[in-house]
Amino acid sequence: MRHLTQDELVLFYYREKGGVDRRQAEEHLQMCDLCRRELADLARSLEAIESLPIPERDEKYGGEVWTRIRPRLADGFGRRWNFVPPLRTWALAGSVAVLLVVAFWGGRVWQQRRTPTVATIPPPARERILMVAVGDHLERAQMLLVEVMNQEPEGKVDVSQKKQLAQDLVQSNRLYRQTALRDGQPGVANVLDELERVLLYISHSPDEISADQLASLRHQIESQGILFKVRVVELQVQDKQKRAGSHLHGNPL
């Protein structure tokens, strides 16, 4: 058989679907020292890039980003007035005086018409944000439940990472459950309530649990059909989300 080309080696290395016949390539690599060496060299070069250090950002980072962008979100989708025209001092003083008068009268009229709110987000966008956030939440919750169900029950089971994810999900779950209740969706609220109990159980577990504890957790998930219910709610959310944005398509920005 002919040797693998550089491009084929790249496709093989990245397990790109439809790139190269994997079985044939593997057979060839078993026999061919040259191609095996080439692949090893390629892997070494690419793996070296992973050693490039990336500055760490701790768990508070997301909150810091939120603090920085929030004022810009609240002001008409981030289009904030940030251009100061080069006025001379007198002109500036005059403008400020005019602005004060306008602001005074404008403020009186404005107050009569509207109670100030935190942002000017149009209702469809609000619903969209909520739907995307709930969809993301349910997807992560599903991943966690699937991982629990697939965990090997041997001796002590390390659930420290799952515990961390569950702690993160509990807070948002509570928020969405309350929103569902307020919006008159008791079915969704019930599913989120059942999910919350499982999340709480995991988040309050020790880092390592026994096989019996894992079995009990699985039983809780299975007996109540939580995974299935979460999937159903996720489909409902996706459907709602689709309807909310049916007139637009999903291209990146």
Next chain:
Amino acid sequence: MEANDGATQVLAEDQDSFRVLVERHSRAIFRLAFRMTGNEHDAEDIVQETFLRAYRGLHKFESRANFGTWLHRVAINCALDHLGRVRRREEEPYSEGPRPEEENEPLSSIPSAGPTPERLLLSVELKKKIEGALAELSDRERAAFVMRHFDGCSIEEIGKALGLRGNTAKNTVFRAVQKLREALQPMVNS
């Protein structure tokens, strides 16, 4: 009056929903942005710009897609725009030189199994070499490579995100890998 209070409440909760998304995805977007730019400050700017763009363009998000994947595509585009601006600035006469912190990054952050002087020197050299090799890639090659190598995107996904046809996307990845390999192989295999 009551209706207004209700609207305020809904608004506050929607902001809370978006806050959850920001808190959840910021670190991953930062890592992606840093890999694209190699610069901490630029990466910070890209993180913020990504969330602002995502917020404005949330109506374009397809419900069947994964939000994280979509957000990464937004971030890649933000990074490309940013790199384009930087390149244009650099091409202008009297452009500013590199920031001082870029020149004096702490060497202690380099991972090393055994910090012998030879190993440390090799790490420093390798780091420089990798940074240099990545900087030699075009913006598009760098984006394609980061998406393929670090984000595990398929060629098809890369093509969609960067607006490239299948073969062009594939060749962009190949070119990037080839350039990196040529630059790093002598050192990695030594």
